[in-house]
Amino acid sequence: MRAYERFLKYVVINTRSDDMTGRTPSSEGQFDLARLLVEEMHQIGIEDAYVDDKCYVYGSIPATSGYEEVPCVMFCAHLDTAAFNAENVRPQLVENYNGEEIPLGKSGKVLSPKKFPDLKELVGQTLIVTDGTTLLGADDKAGIAEIMTMAETVIREKLPHGRLAFSFPPDEEICAGAKDLDLEKLGADVGYTVDGGKVGMVQYENFNAALVQISIQGFGVHPGSAKDVMVNALLVANELNNMLPSGDIPRNTTGYEGFFHVTKWNGTPDECTMEYIIRDHDRALFEARKKCIMHIAELLNDRYGKDTVKITITDEYFNMADVIKEHYELIEYAVQAVRMAGEKEIIKPIRGGTDGCQLSFRGLPCPDIGTGVYGHHGPFEHITVEALDKVTEILLNVVRLFAEHK
């Protein structure tokens, strides 16, 4: 079966995660996909495949005789999709793409090369797009389809290999993905996530990330007699936001540039709550950003009274580059695998996190290989049939390279 055929089967299952349930998995649909995968894994010969009660799919292929010393490589892709409508995904195939705008079903939305210049590189290929009402779910069902097709090929063609491990965790999009992955059961030495990014993408530097939760207590009196007494929590919140470096927001930053991003802002003059996320690849700059917002809170407390602003900062994840640099062969093999497939490697910092960064800090070094997806997390998400084949080939090359270097 070709990767895109699997892909089309997976995307129609709604696996949108939900950060409000507090459960793992956060949505039942993820179990539907997990059970389908386990069945398919059994069919292709991954005999030990199973899904646990938290919806983590595990499986492995034992090493070919004589290759037991080759490090065990894990391949990982997440089951869930991002916070956008995923009910009734109806993928549309556009054969021999002509480089023009594509109307997305009857939604009135148009996938345009003006907004997505990468489309120009995909002329002649078979595009898979949405009908404009849902996301596509290529993040990360493309990764799953590529891994499954690689595994099937390894078994069918009897390619020599070390032990291979597979994991499909739930809830990556709500930052819970790698949390309950049982590394002992998995038994891998190193790994790759196959998640997001163009064909040829090899990524191992992600953001350091923190969540900032702020509550502001106002002091309410009648507005007519408020002079020098009232503290309006909404205005204090506004002041706080204005004291942050205004250029350092997602809209204005790229590459290695970090930011503050306000994600919630609710309240009344009496009380107000805000949330920010802080992101920076550089650990020292990341710490400085945390200090900066703490300092602003202190200044406002000096101005309006102790405990007007209460602030809690929680580290979410760290840049895995520090771990991966000790295992740089992972990057070298991935780059070589890309070149063997006739593509050019693209090494760019990740402006986000992956399951791999959590896993790297838990002792399983785990950079990322791109799936070939574009425009993810919304109705403009697209990928090509050819990209799905190509990434499958890249993964096969990774398996070959590890086996050759035994």
Ligand SMILES: [Zn+2]
């Ligand atoms: Zn993803």
